[in-house]
Amino acid sequence: MVMFSATWPAAVHRLAKEYMDPNPVKVVIGSEDLAANHDVMQIVEVLDDRAHYERLTAFKISLHWLNRMGSI
Numbered sequence: 242m243v244m245f246s247a248t249w250p251a252a253v254h255r256l257a258k259e260y261m262d263p264n265p266v267k268v269v270i271g272s273e274d275l276a277a278n279h280d281v282m283q284i285v286e287v288l289d290d291r292a293h294y295e296r297l298t299a300f301k302i303s304l305h306w307l308n309r310m311g312s313i
């Protein structure tokens with residue numbers, strides 16, 4: 242399992258400890274003193290095993306089209 246977070250607030254730490262076995266590995270790029278950008282929206286999707294591939298494929302297609310339109 243992989244989790245990404247722009248920050249490491251207590252809630253994210255608790256989630257990592259709950260779902261990562263036995264101890265989460267924390268990788269920090271830059272300073273830990275950074276504050277979250279409130280203009281960034283995080284979306285969490287919990288999927289069953291069968292839905293992972295379909296959702297990833299749909300996400301990659303959406304990124305492709307956003308890139309072609311110059312949105313990203």
